Amino acid sequence: MDTPIDQEGKLKCSIEYTLKKIGGKWKTVILWHLGTDGTLRYNGLRRLLPGVAHKVLSQQLKELEEDGFINRTQYDTIPPKVEYSMTELGMTLMPILKQMHAWGKEHGEF
Amino acid sequence: MDTPIDQEGKLKCSIEYTLKKIGGKWKTVILWHLGTDGTLRYNGLRRLLPGVAHKVLSQQLKELEEDGFINRTQYDTIPPKVEYSMTELGMTLMPILKQMHAWGKEHGEF
DNA sequence: CAGTATCCATCAGGATACTG
DNA sequence: CAGTATCCTGATGGATACTG
Numbered sequence: 001m002d003t004p005i006d007q008e009g010k011l012k013c014s015i016e017y018t019l020k021k022i023g024g025k026w027k028t029v030i031l032w033h034l035g036t037d038g039t040l041r042y043n044g045l046r047r048l049l050p051g052v053a054h055k056v057l058s059q060q061l062k063e064l065e066e067d068g069f070i071n072r073t074q075y076d077t078i079p080p081k082v083e084y085s086m087t088e089l090g091m092t093l094m095p096i097l098k099q100m101h102a103w104g105k106e107h108g109e110f
Numbered sequence: 111m112d113t114p115i116d117q118e119g120k121l122k123c124s125i126e127y128t129l130k131k132i133g134g135k136w137k138t139v140i141l142w143h144l145g146t147d148g149t150l151r152y153n154g155l156r157r158l159l160p161g162v163a164h165k166v167l168s169q170q171l172k173e174l175e176e177d178g179f180i181n182r183t184q185y186d187t188i189p190p191k192v193e194y195s196m197t198e199l200g201m202t203l204m205p206i207l208k209q210m211h212a213w214g215k216e217h218g219e220f
Numbered sequence: 221c222a223g224t225a226t227c228c229a230t231c232a233g234g235a236t237a238c239t240g
Numbered sequence: 241c242a243g244t245a246t247c248c249t250g251a252t253g254g255a256t257a258c259t260g
Contacts, residue, residue, distance in 0.1 A: 014214030015138045015207060023133055025233070028125045042242050053234050058243060079241040080240080092217070096209040097125060103206060104124030107199075135253070152222050163254050168223060189221040190260080225258075232252090238245075 021067055022093060026052055026060050031090060032097045034070060039085040069093065131177055132203060136162055136170050141200060142207045144180060149195040179203065 022028050026049060033048050034040060040048070046057060061084065064070045069090035075081040132138050136159060143158050144150060150158070156167060171194065174180045179200035185191040 013139050013142070013211075014218050015142050015210045016135075016214070017218035018210040018214035019133070019135075019138050023129070025126075025129075028129050029123050032123070032125050046242095051234095053236090054243070055235090055245085056233055059233085074242095077241095078240095080243080082242060089217075092213065096206065096213060099206040099209050100125045100128040101123075103202065104126070104128035107202070108124050108127035156222095161254095163256090164223070165225085165255090166253055169253090184222090187221095188260095190223080192222060221260100223259080226256085227254100228256105229254075230252085232250100234247100234249080236246085236248105239243080240241100 018096070021069075022096070024060050024063065026056065027064060028097060028100060030057075030060060030064065031069060031086070031093055032101060034084060034086045035091065035094050035097060039083050042082050042084070045084060064090075128206070131179075132206070134170050134173065136166065137174060138207060138210060140167075140170060140174065141179060141196070141203055142211060144194060144196045145201065145204050145207060149193050152192050152194070155194060174200075 022031065029049060030045065033045065037048075042057075042061075045061075046052060046054075049057065061070070061072070065072050068087055071083075071085045071087055073083045073085070075083075132141065139159060140155065143155065147158075152167075152171075155171075156162060156164075159167065171180070171182070175182050178197055181193075181195045181197055183193045183195070185193075
């Protein structure tokens, strides 16, 4: 195997890196919805995530945006309208999400 | 898409379920090592996870064992010897881990 | 060697209220 | 509608010391 620990012993395992990016409690679910449903508005997303708090959702969205996984498009209308969608980079995560979704479906109590 | 939110609105998304199982800070890395290196002893595992604290490692190992992902084989010798290895169920996670590893390797700073 | 036991720090995550 | 702003809590993770 190619060891995930580098020679200098400083860098982390690449799996750790991935987990750090999408390990937030809601991030995988958000990405999954955006990847499968396409573009979604803020409250639309909220409705898909029962129980998520305002602050938490906007926080996770901001992080995902900063990491370049999602686009945030703001329309300066009244009332305001904001749309979220996947970026190219975000789409590269879909294989992982698909596997996670399939595994959970197979092994969870659903 | 098959909506991950069930009709009663009670169950979680299957992705959430998966994340809950392997979302611990070290779990994916532990599983990855056991899945690729095969059987490992406690301190061998420790050496592969620079920075992990005793308590944390044993904790995560216990949870992984309780979830049925890994086997714990104890030899009552002196000094004691404990071996960890993947279960069949644990191996079903490998596709996810492989994807995460590949993604991290491609997009992280390695 | 392979762990517990303790005690502590941090912070992600949450409830609620307010705002442009 | 789509957010901040506050304030708060609990689970997770960590350092260190002790044990069979």
